[in-house]
Amino acid sequence: MTDDREIDVDALEAELEQIKDAMGIHERYPTQFQLWLVYGLLTMLASFGSQAVVTYDLPGWGHAASWGGFMGAGILYSWYVGGDYEEPEDTTTKPDLTVQSMSIVAYLLAVLFIVTPLLSDASPLVESATIFALIIGAVAASYVVTGASLKSYYVRARDRYAFYAGGVWILVYAVAMVHVPPLQEWGYAIFGVLYAVYGVTAYVYLARDTDTA
Numbered sequence: 643m644t645d646d647r648e649i650d651v652d653a654l655e656a657e658l659e660q661i662k663d664a665m666g667i668h669e670r671y672p673t674q675f676q677l678w679l680v681y682g683l684l685t686m687l688a689s690f691g692s693q694a695v696v697t698y699d700l701p702g703w704g705h706a707a708s709w710g711g712f713m714g715a716g717i718l719y720s721w722y723v724g725g726d727y728e729e730p731e732d733t734t735t736k737p738d739l740t741v742q743s744m745s746i747v748a749y750l751l752a753v754l755f756i757v758t759p760l761l762s763d764a765s766p767l768v769e770s771a772t773i774f775a776l777i778i779g780a781v782a783a784s785y786v787v788t789g790a791s792l793k794s795y796y797v798r799a800r801d802r803y804a805f806y807a808g809g810v811w812i813l814v815y816a817v818a819m820v821h822v823p824p825l826q827e828w829g830y831a832i833f834g835v836l837y838a839v840y841g842v843t844a845y846v847y848l849a850r851d852t853d854t855a
Contacts, residue, residue, distance in 0.1 A: 674720065674723065674724065675845070675848070675849070676723075676845075677716070677719075677720060678841045678842075678844050678845035678848070679841060679842065679845050680716055680719055680720075681716050681841060682837060682838045682839075682840070682841020682842055682845075683838065683841075684712040684713065684715060684716045685712070685713075685834060685837045685838065685841070686834035686835060686837060686838040687708075687712050687834070688708045688709045688711075688712040688713060688834070689830045689831055689833050689834025689835075689837070690708075690830070690831055690834055691704065691705075691707070691708025691709070691711075691712070692704075692705050692708055692709070692774065692830040693828070693830040693831040693834070694708075695708070695770075696767070696770055696827065696830060697827075699766075702770075705770075705774075736791075736794040736795060737791040737794055739788060739791055742784070742787050742788070742791065743784055746780050746783055746784045746787070747780070749780070750776065750777065750780040753776055753780075754773065754776060757772070757773075757776065758773070761773075767826045767827055768820075768826060770826075771819050771820055771825070771826040771829060772820055774819065774829070774830065775816040775817070775819045775820045776816070778812050778815065778816045778819075778833065779812070779813055779816040779817075781812060782808070782809040782810070782812035782813035782816065783809065783813075784809075785805045785806070785808045785809035785812065786805065786806060786809035786810075788805050789802040789803070789804075789805030789806045789809065790802070792805070800848065801848055804844045804847070804848055808840060808844070811836075811840070812837075815829075815833060815836070819833070
């Protein structure tokens, strides 16, 4: 019996090539892969800065100064080492990670403008913890979106799962920080330590040689 279904050989070959091209971030973007460690350290330091602002009742702009300084250093490092790889030849349209990130930032700013006036009657600890939780919640969302988008860049599944895992635990932590009193006071430093552990764990786990696509 003859099978009348036609097979698109070119499309099949292209799909197979994409599967074979799937690599880990440390293989396709070697220096960018180091950002797991770089941002793990910088996030911990920035979190300690926020903890100092809350613990010693420093001006609120200290949060922005701490995070802006350390994250700015991370962005500069990422830009400095960002040209050490070449994308595989491909004509397919890929998601624009920059546009996705900017969309999440825009939404976060809108939420902050809406929520901040409603916190005028809250205690300083609750107000600060709520704003911090909203910010890291947006970071969690960006991790999930990035993990999903990296499939289009031929990044293997286990690397994408690291972003999904990060998005989940950060989102859970954001919710807990608002509702658990000890975290309202000490949650900044705890978050920094947890993120550093997450960054080191992801780096060590994903750096291992594996054939998993």
